[in-house]
Amino acid sequence: MTAIYKGLVTVSMIIALGAVGVLGPFGTDMYLPAFPVIAEDLHTTAARVQITLSAFTIGMAVGQLILGSLSDRYGRRKLLLLGTATMAVSAAVSANSPTISGLAIGCAVMGISAASGLVVGRAVVSDLSSGREAARIFAILGLIAGLGPIAGPLGGAVAMGILGNWRGIFWLLAAASIVILVLVYFLVPETLAPERRHAGGLIGMLKTGLHVVRNRNFLYFSMTLWFGFGMMFAYISASPFIVQSLLGFSPIQYTLVFAINGAGLVLTGFFTSRLAKVWDPNRIIRIGVSIQVSAGLIVLLMAITGIVNAWILLPALFVMASSMGFIFGPATALALREVRQSSGTALAISGALQFMCAALAAPLVGLGGKNALFPFAIVAMTYTLLALTGLIAGNKYLKNISQLSPTQ
Numbered sequence: 001m002t003a004i005y006k007g008l009v010t011v012s013m014i015i016a017l018g019a020v021g022v023l024g025p026f027g028t029d030m031y032l033p034a035f036p037v038i039a040e041d042l043h044t045t046a047a048r049v050q051i052t053l054s055a056f057t058i059g060m061a062v063g064q065l066i067l068g069s070l071s072d073r074y075g076r077r078k079l080l081l082l083g084t085a086t087m088a089v090s091a092a093v094s095a096n097s098p099t100i101s102g103l104a105i106g107c108a109v110m111g112i113s114a115a116s117g118l119v120v121g122r123a124v125v126s127d128l129s130s131g132r133e134a135a136r137i138f139a140i141l142g143l144i145a146g147l148g149p150i151a152g153p154l155g156g157a158v159a160m161g162i163l164g165n166w167r168g169i170f171w172l173l174a175a176a177s178i179v180i181l182v183l184v185y186f187l188v189p190e191t192l193a194p195e196r197r198h199a200g201g202l203i204g205m206l207k208t209g210l211h212v213v214r215n216r217n218f219l220y221f222s223m224t225l226w227f228g229f230g231m232m233f234a235y236i237s238a239s240p241f242i243v244q245s246l247l248g249f250s251p252i253q254y255t256l257v258f259a260i261n262g263a264g265l266v267l268t269g270f271f272t273s274r275l276a277k278v279w280d281p282n283r284i285i286r287i288g289v290s291i292q293v294s295a296g297l298i299v300l301l302m303a304i305t306g307i308v309n310a311w312i313l314l315p316a317l318f319v320m321a322s323s324m325g326f327i328f329g330p331a332t333a334l335a336l337r338e339v340r341q342s343s344g345t346a347l348a349i350s351g352a353l354q355f356m357c358a359a360l361a362a363p364l365v366g367l368g369g370k371n372a373l374f375p376f377a378i379v380a381m382t383y384t385l386l387a388l389t390g391l392i393a394g395n396k397y398l399k400n401i402s403q404l405s406p407t408q
Contacts, residue, residue: 003189004189009128009129013189017124018140020121020184023114024056025147025148027087027173030173032152034169035050042103060112061359062111062115063115064348068120068349069209071120071123072198076188078190079116080121083115084177084184087110094106095167095170095171118351119344122138122332123343128191133276135334136272136273143269143272155169157255192344212339212345217334217337217339221390221394222349222350223393225327226354230361231296233359234380264322265321265322266325268288272328272329281334284326288323296320300378304374327387332350364379
């Protein structure tokens with residue numbers, strides 16, 4: 001029987017969990033620069049190539065919903081290993097795909113596989129920590145995930161340069177998955193004891209899920225995470241058209257802008273990991289949502305007036321992208337506060353809805369075609385206000401709980 005680890009989250013575990021968690025963000029961003037080449041090589045349209053990204057994203061949503069719940073029943077370690085191994089195989093299959101349909105299927109399987117790192121890896125942290133310590137570790141994992149927008153496009157360009165075509169991107173992703181599989185095998189122990197697991201098959205999983213979604217604390221702070229992430233994905237989807245078509249930047253200049261904004265996300269994630277040692281998670285979230293709203297209003301004003309200035313628009317986009325570094329970790333920790341006994345299921349539900357919000361954002365911002373600023377501003381502002389609504393409701397809930405607790 002596998003020994004159950006009951007100690008603290010170690011640095012080596014954080015490295016391994018961060019590596020397996022970055023496979024999803026890294027995978028989606030890595031082949032973005034290859035979209036035109038893929039369309040030409042597979043004799044298809046740009047719209048059909050875009051479907052592969054949607055397949056990857058939906059796969060991550062569905063995968064989190066399935067794997068998170070399964071990890072509450074079967075444990076964390078084996079699902080992390082299975083997911084990472086499947087990621088390697090599906091990336092290799094995608095590299096050999098002769099058609100765009102085959103590539104879309106491969107991307108969907110990669111998304112499901114990558115979900116294990118996102119949801120099960122965070123469940124490991126929830127098994128071993130809570131409160132400020134959990135917020136700090138979640139922030140570090142979010143910081144590592146933020147490397148995807150920086151390293152992904154650059155890694156894809158390097159792979160294409162070395163191996164000569166877009167298929168090299170997926171071969172590199174397969175090789176990275178194998179390396180990460182080894183890290184997980186040696187550095188991540190089982191953290192969920194058998195007596196804490198949920199038995200009872202599908203009915204038991206559904207009951208656990210219902211218990212989680214009925215928890216108001218979980219719903220309110222998860223809303224802040226879901227819609228904040230949706231806002232960021234709206235930025236990711238619209239940014240090529242805004243920066244290149246609207247502002248007239250070259251593809252290389254766009255890659256640089258994208259990387260700088262990704263670096264901002266990493267930087268705010270680093271600040272959050274430091275602040276979480278001394279500040280309450282709720283206070284940190286308020287910073288992130290406040291600057292989201294401010295930046296969103298600036299972009300919306302420019303879209304309405306039609307007065308677009310790159311020196312104002314680009315910093316606003318930077319702030320919008322960077323703000324999530326203040327939200328990822330603290331919002332996750334607060335959402336799990338009352339459902340830690342079902343953290344795998346809770347993270348599965350939260351992650352699935354997070355990526356569903358993201359998948360919905362992509363076609364909405366595309367309604368304007370190359371004139372993407374106005375639909376992007378509307379979608380981003382709507383998502384930001386919904387995130388703010390969740391935060392306000394969560395604060396009210398916590399205030400009511402604190403007032404009731406002395407008499408309970």
